[in-house]
Amino acid sequence: MIIGVPKEIKNNENRVALTPAGVAEIRKHGHTIYVQTGAGAGSGFSDAEYIQAGALLLPTLAATFEIAEMIIKVKEPIAEEYPLIRESQLLFTYFHFASSEALTHAMLERKAVCLAYETVEKTDRSLPLLIPMSEVAGRMAVQEGAKYLEKPLKGRGILLGGVPGVKPGNVLILGGGVVGTQAAKMAAGLGAHVTIMDVSLARLRYLDDIMPANVDTMMSNEYNIRELVKTSDLIVGAVLIPGAKAPHLITRDMLRTMRPGTVLVDVAVDQGGCIETCAPTTHENPTFIIDEVVHYCVANMPGAVPYTSTLALTNATLPYATQLANKGWKRACFENSELRSGLNVVHGEVVYRGVADAWGLPYSDVNQVLALEPVG
Numbered sequence: 001m002i003i004g005v006p007k008e009i010k011n012n013e014n015r016v017a018l019t020p021a022g023v024a025e026i027r028k029h030g031h032t033i034y035v036q037t038g039a040g041a042g043s044g045f046s047d048a049e050y051i052q053a054g055a056l057l058l059p060t061l062a063a064t065f066e067i068a069e070m071i072i073k074v075k076e077p078i079a080e081e082y083p084l085i086r087e088s089q090l091l092f093t094y095f096h097f098a099s100s101e102a103l104t105h106a107m108l109e110r111k112a113v114c115l116a117y118e119t120v121e122k123t124d125r126s127l128p129l130l131i132p133m134s135e136v137a138g139r140m141a142v143q144e145g146a147k148y149l150e151k152p153l154k155g156r157g158i159l160l161g162g163v164p165g166v167k168p169g170n171v172l173i174l175g176g177g178v179v180g181t182q183a184a185k186m187a188a189g190l191g192a193h194v195t196i197m198d199v200s201l202a203r204l205r206y207l208d209d210i211m212p213a214n215v216d217t218m219m220s221n222e223y224n225i226r227e228l229v230k231t232s233d234l235i236v237g238a239v240l241i242p243g244a245k246a247p248h249l250i251t252r253d254m255l256r257t258m259r260p261g262t263v264l265v266d267v268a269v270d271q272g273g274c275i276e277t278c279a280p281t282t283h284e285n286p287t288f289i290i291d292e293v294v295h296y297c298v299a300n301m302p303g304a305v306p307y308t309s310t311l312a313l314t315n316a317t318l319p320y321a322t323q324l325a326n327k328g329w330k331r332a333c334f335e336n337s338e339l340r341s342g343l344n345v346v347h348g349e350v351v352y353r354g355v356a357d358a359w360g361l362p363y364s365d366v367n368q369v370l371a372l373e374p375v376g
Contacts, residue, residue, distance in 0.1 A: 001325040002032045004068025006061050007039040010075045012283035014042025014306035015313065017072040017093070018321075020053035022314040027054035031325045036064045043310040065089075070329070072321055074313065075300060076103055087111040088347065090329045092321060094118055094133075096270045097344055098245045098358040104345070108361075111348045113329055119242055119352060120320065120342035127242060128338070129320070131178050132312035134267075136302040138182025138238065141265045142171070144301070145234040146190065148263045148287060148294050155294055156261030158233045161191030168192045172228050174220065174249050174274060175238035176203045179267050183236045188212050195228060225249055230257050237266040237274040245272035245358055252276050252290075260292035269297040334370050343369075 003026065005018050016039045018026075023033050035055040037047055047057055058064045065071060065084035073093035077085065079102075085091065087110065095116040097104045107114050117129035127134075142160075149155035149169065162168035171187040173180045176198030187194045188211065196211070197220035198204055204217040211217075218224055229235060229250065239246050246268040255277060266278040273279070277290050280299040287296050302309035320339060323332045333340040344352040349364040356363035 001328070002034070002067060002069045003321075003325060004058075004064040004071045005033065005035045005039055005055075006064045006071065006073060006081075007036040008042075008074050009061065009080070010078055010300060010303075013075050013300055013303045015074045015300075015303055015310045016040045016043050016045065016306075017074050017313070017317070019043075019310060019314045020045055020049040020055075022318050022321075023050060023055045024053040025318060026322055026325060029322060029326055032056065034058045034064055034067055036061060040310075043306040045310075070321075070324060072317070074310075075303075076100070077106070079106075082106045082110065085110040085112050088113060090115065090324065092117070092317070092324060094270075095344055097352070097355040099270055099272045101359050104350070104355060104359055104361070107345045108348050108350070112345065113343070113347065114345040115324070115329065115333075115339065115342045116344045116352075117317065117342070119344060119354075120338050121242065122338055129313075129316050129342075130240075130242075132316045133302045133309065134178040134240075135182050136305060136309050136312060137267050138179035138236075139186045140301045140305065141179070141183045141236045141238070141267050142186035142190070142234070144286075144296055144298075145171075145236065145263045145265045148296055149233060149261070151261075153287075153294070154261065154289060155263055156233055156259060158261075160187065160234065168214075169233040170231055171195070172232040172235045173197065173238055174225070174236065175240065175268075176200070176207050176217075177238065177240060179238035179240070180236070181207065183238060183267075184211060184215050187234070188215050192234075195232075197224065197228075220249070222249075226254060226257070229254050229262075230259075232258070232262065234263045234265070235275075237264070237268050237278070239268050239274040240271060242354065245354075246274040248274060248276040250275040250277075255291040255293050258291075258293050261294065263294045263296060265296045267301065270299040273297065330370065333366075340366060340370070 151157035160169040351366040
């Protein structure tokens with residue numbers, strides 16, 4: 001198979017979809033890999049390293065899209081990439097369709113095959129291609145939140161860990177999944193007082209067992225959230241519904257009960273956000289303020305630490321990318337239920353329920369669509 005790895009062009013997105021080591025592994029199976037010149041520079045990987053690993057270089061984005069049967073990316077295509085996508089071309093990347101109607105319609109119009117990292121799902125319901133970036137984003141949420149609590153950045157002027165004789169800051173984490181767990185570990189490690197909320201009592205029991213003494217667990221409901229936001233210094237939104245829009249757990253009216261300079265970090269912003277007042281921002285302009293509350297809503301947080309993120313992502317995606325290359329997407333998805341769950345759009349049809357529901361689009365069962373495709 002001919003595989004293309006383009007340079008990411010989203011604002012301040014420095015990750016790349018494959019490391020040179022990943023290229024070398026796929027090359028062992030006889031596939032041809034074209035990497036756009038400079039694609040790995042932001043992550044610390046030179047063109048020379050890719051050439052040594054067996055890749056061929058192409059000078060432009062258009063050339064990379066034109067030659068490839070499968071495009072492996074990090075972030076969803078943006079508007080200037082839409083015309084480059086061909087009918088039946090396989091795109092393997094993060095899409096988050098439920099947060100962008102324009103992207104959804106563009107991919108339907110291009111009749112591409114869109115296999116989304118974030119909905120590849122194991123039988124135990126875990127999301128193997130989302131987990132590594134969720135781990136990075138969860139840890140970064142506290143790192144960034146702690147920074148924006150500083151007074152020069154319009155925060156409350158709170159040191160999360162406090163000092164002897166001064167109480168630590170209060171951190172509220174909404175969601176006890178991968179993002180929330182990693183955020184809690186980081187906040188607890190800094191010495192903050194942490195409360196982590198979830199709707200699953202079983203999950204709360206687990207977190208109560210593994211977390212240090214400065215982490216409390218609490219059932220997530222509107223009453224409890226309304227009470228805790230009044231005294232929280234940093235609030236991390238870490239709620240995920242795979243492939244669907246996140247629910248708004250913090251509403252606009254709650255902001256008026258928060259103390260000036262409270263910081264909100266919505267890690268779920270690329271899925272519509274779990275904080276009503278959040279809208280996607282960039283690393284260039286990461287924050288905005290509503291009702292004296294600082295909102296940090298960068299949609300590609302791991303892009304700020306691209307070396308770590310690229311290595312973690314390639315570690316996770318490589319086995320799946322290899323299967324797709326070896327077997328072709330139809331056979332690979334037919335034989336592997338994990339990959340099958342990653343299919344969101346196929347030849348102009350929405351085959352993932354959460355995406356169809358998000359935008360009121362017709363839904364086609366992925367098993368029926370695959371049954372109509374010659375597997376070969």
